[in-house]
Amino acid sequence: MTQRPGTLLLTLILFAVISATMTEARAQRSDVAILDTHAHLVPDRQLGFDDALAAAVATMDRYGIETTILMSPPRSSEVKGNYELDDFAAAAQRYPGRFRFMGGGGSLNPILHGHADPSELTTKVRDAFATEARRLIQAGALGFGEMSSLHVSLAEKHQYAFVPADHPLLLLLADIAAEQNVPIDLHCDAAASEQTTPERLARFPTNPKRMPATIPALERLLAHNTNARIIWDHAGTDHLGDFTPKRINMMLDKYPNLFLSLKIAGPRASTENKVISGKSLDGAWRDLLIRHADRFVIGTDSFYGGKAAAGVIAEFTRITEPHMRTTRLFLSKLPPDVARQIARENARRLYRLQPQP
Secondary structure: OOOOHHHHHHHHHHHHHHHHHHHHHHHHHHHOOEEEEEEEEOOOOOOOOHHHHHHHHHHHHHHOEEEEEEOOOOOOOOOOOOOOHHHHHHHHOOOOOOEEEOEEOOOHHHHHHHOOOHHHOOHHHHHHHHHHHHHHHHOOOOOEEEEEOEEOOOOOOOOOEEOOOOOHHHHHHHHHHHHHOOOEEEEOOOOOOOEEOOHHHHOOOOOOOEEOOOHHHHHHHHHHOOOOOEEEEEEOOEOOOOOOHHHHHHHHHHOOOEEEEEOOOOOOOOOEOOOEEOOEEOHHHHHHHHHOOOOEEEOOOEEEOOOOOOHHHHHHHHOHHHHHHHHHHHHHOOOHHHHHHHHHHHHHHHOOOOOOO
16 A cells, blocks of 8 residues: 555654654653652661662662662661661662762761750760761761751651750761761751640650740751751651741751752642642742752652561651652653752762762
């Protein structure tokens, strides 16, 4: 059967359009590869990480994450089975280029919260804290994290902890971070002033009846050593109502050493000031992200684990996939140049990482 010239021409045009569209889609996918700056592994009972690392790589491949920075959650001295980068760094070497590490969540944070009262600090404690901090950098840590100031409880057996962000040990850590030219990854739920604990949080037994103010002390930490880069965690998930685009904008204008890690909440997450609502990018967030495109990174706060995950940690592993899907949706709503900065380029600069081949 002979094809008419007009039909052949139309077919060729359609083929060219489809090919160009597919090429553009592949290019866009490459352009918005993610460098995830904040994720956790769930060890098995023998403190093994093989299953968790395999789960992490599988998820990273599905969502176009080229590298993930792993860290211990901000642990307390009361938690059994604390772990630090020493415990999972060797196993992660089986996946060249896919993982890097922060240090301190399993070693520095217990010291910090074990001496919440500054009057209890001794020279011996300060020296031990500083020695461990410098050891972590020598062991390959890109910086310090996950450290915590205010950490509210979000579930029945989830930890509540608080020290002000200008605690003497955090000021000391800022000085060491500046000395070593590395950032501090800080969990600090945002409260402009002391407030009654919101009803949805008051039902969890470890939360107090009133939440302390945190932002004034965070500002003092930022002003203490302006050469210390502070990454304020979990922007986009606001449990106390003060982690707003307006406040973030004011603080970014005031403190050039402040950066923010974006945790893009899924559609069912119970939190305020979401970046994505439904399938739309919030207008105030869009304006903020474009204005300060060089000050944000992606930090999914993912928990990767195998069968060992149980209780509240199992729930955290379950919601990793919705967070990933919403993060991909979020990046697709940004101008391409802003998406590339936030997804990958800012993190490379902030953590002094070389591009992967």
